[in-house]
Amino acid sequence: MDQLDRKILTQLQADASLSHADIGEIVHLSASQVSRRIARLQQDGIIRKQVALLDEENLGLHVEAFVAVTMSSYAPETITGFHERMLVMDGVLDCCATTGDSDYLLRILARDLRGLSERINQDILGHGDVASVRSSVVLDRIKRTTELPLGD
Numbered sequence: 001m002d003q004l005d006r007k008i009l010t011q012l013q014a015d016a017s018l019s020h021a022d023i024g025e026i027v028h029l030s031a032s033q034v035s036r037r038i039a040r041l042q043q044d045g046i047i048r049k050q051v052a053l054l055d056e057e058n059l060g061l062h063v064e065a066f067v068a069v070t071m072s073s074y075a076p077e078t079i080t081g082f083h084e085r086m087l088v089m090d091g092v093l094d095c096c097a098t099t100g101d102s103d104y105l106l107r108i109l110a111r112d113l114r115g116l117s118e119r120i121n122q123d124i125l126g127h128g129d130v131a132s133v134r135s136s137v138v139l140d141r142i143k144r145t146t147e148l149p150l151g152d
Contacts, residue, residue: 010147020035063107065136070103102134116135
């Protein structure tokens with residue numbers, strides 16, 4: 001990956017809806033060169049996929065929380081069951097195994113506090129595999145980005 005690839009990726013991270021011609025104008029390449037480079041970056045797994053970023057508030061998802069989960073058992077079937085549940089659970093945007101006092105950190109979006117409470121009490125705690133949760137509700141988002149540092 002060279003400097004031109006990084007410039008193309010920077011533009012795609014800022015606005016993936018730009019045409020290859022528009023990106024080419026910005027990075028001083030032809031649209032076909034940009035297209036070939038993007039295809040290579042996709043083939044190499046640098047670009048996983050291109051998506052639309054939706055606005056949570058405008059979709060009625062007004063509560064965001066980070067939930068630390070501690071498991072009651074580390075038996076493989078217990079962990080597998082928890083992972084499978086998290087993979088399909090609506091509102092769980094991230095589920096990360098972590099070091100420290102808890103085993104997992106979840107980022108959850110819900111319409112309101114009642115919805116968050118139901119998600120935690122029924123869908124997370126209600127299966128007997130979770131010993132405890134600690135939740136922190138987001139009061140104000142200072143920074144959120146999807147742009148990865150490319151080390152220009």
